[in-house]
Amino acid sequence: MNTVTGTRDPDLTRERILEAAHALFVAKGFAAVSMREVAARSGVTKSLIHHHFGSKEALWELVKERAFSAYAEGQQAELRQADAPDAALLTNAVIRYFAFLQANPEVVRLFAWSHLDADQSCGRLDAELVRLGAERVRQAQQRGLLRADVNPAHVVTMFVNGCTQWFTARTHHSQWPGVGNDQEYLDDFLKIFMEGLLPRT
Amino acid sequence: MNTVTGTRDPDLTRERILEAAHALFVAKGFAAVSMREVAARSGVTKSLIHHHFGSKEALWELVKERAFSAYAEGQQAELRQADAPDAALLTNAVIRYFAFLQANPEVVRLFAWSHLDADQSCGRLDAELVRLGAERVRQAQQRGLLRADVNPAHVVTMFVNGCTQWFTARTHHSQWPGVGNDQEYLDDFLKIFMEGLLPRT
DNA sequence: TCATGAATTGACCGGTCGGCCAGTTAATTG
DNA sequence: CAATTAACTGGCCGACCGGTCAATTCATGA
Secondary structure (H helix, E strand, C coil): CCCCCCCCCHHHHHHHHHHHHHHHHHHHCCCCCCHHHHHHHHCCCHHHHHHHHCCHHHHHHHHHHHHHHHHHHHHHHHHHHCCCCCHHHHHHHHHHHHHHHHHCHHHHHHHHHHHHCCCCHHHHHHHHHHHHHHHHHHHHHHCCCCCCCCCHHHHHHHHHHHHHHHHHCHHHHCCCCCCCCHHHHHHHHHHHHHHHHCCCC | CCCCCCCCCHHHHHHHHHHHHHHHHHHHCCCCCCHHHHHHHHCCCHHHHHHHHCCHHHHHHHHHHHHHHHHHHHHHHHHHHCCCCCHHHHHHHHHHHHHHHHHCHHHHHHHHHHHHCCCCHHHHHHHHHHHHHHHHHHHHHHCCCCCCCCCHHHHHHHHHHHHHHHHHCHHHHCCCCCCCCHHHHHHHHHHHHHHHHCCCC
16 A cells, blocks of 8 residues: 555555565564564554465565575675776675675674574575685686685685674674774784785795 | 482472573574473473573573583683693684584574674673683784784684684585585684784784 | 471463454456 | 456454463471
């Protein structure tokens, strides 16, 4: 129902339900969210959600699928726009990835819920991303720009982990003595990570 | 109730309830576990759990508190037994920490649930650990064994993150092309991490 | 030995859960 | 302009939720 024109608009209705479900699932996880909450937040009847999406599980899967495919598309675009692979390119990739997670905390939380779910589906979206990233690293290794004695996939994994976990465990880190802000952590991470990746002399 | 002697044993009963609750909370998280499940698994009545622990929330807090303090004690013991800080000491600390998480996957999951809860209490236990670890790193820096232009707390954070997230996101990594097993990842992580921490020439 | 209090039980409470269904309203289409 | 289909509603279902309570069993110590 379009509240402006008073006319029916099933697409808009679906969108509103998905938005509400997204916000609630991100905040509380699947089990702690009720269909009644989603209904109240999206301004529709509980029955209507079932009409459009079938079940709570189906809604949850759709919310994850949408979020992760948006994430994967954005990241693939980032990866493709870059050109010749060198060390600075990797540095920039880390900076951009870190900034993305910083600007999209709901993606971080959705990843965390999905990990605890042992969700298989969203890992598949990552796979192509990792393949592309690792390919870049491998090219840089062949050109002698990065050390060649490490698995390119592990290089990608390591920086994704380093960025993701920083935001996932934010409530912990904020209580740790001496730990700085986002920028300060990123700077030190890059110092160590990039230096560790230089070719051995 | 002690099933062997048929006699009452409230301490054992509490222990059994805690064990059952631990297993279920680790597997499914707070919201998805019911008191009836805990009761069934521990072989006692739901009322008895309330008698001993008060409420579901209290039981959850106790489960986390026990697990995290056991974790913190074990790690502090590890930290104290080591002597003169050098680069090899840090390498060994990473190896041991990684092995600990590998052997205690329920700790990893409990951490993840706690992060999503925005739980403050367990971060405080970490604080002392991080302080001790960072102190070691700072000593090594002063002796010129590790580069001095990075925040010691960030060094600790980085290796904790690198290890933790590896196990947290295991279901994802296992689908990523080219990613190896635990040992292979740890080896590459150490290569990059330790090399990146050497003093600049 | 017997009284006291803790351990333990099962029945029960009000409330919420996800899902279903019959019915109504509004677009679409032939 | 009917007829058909999809969008949408409110009420209801059985199951389950966390929690309470009175009653019972048992260990213990005076």
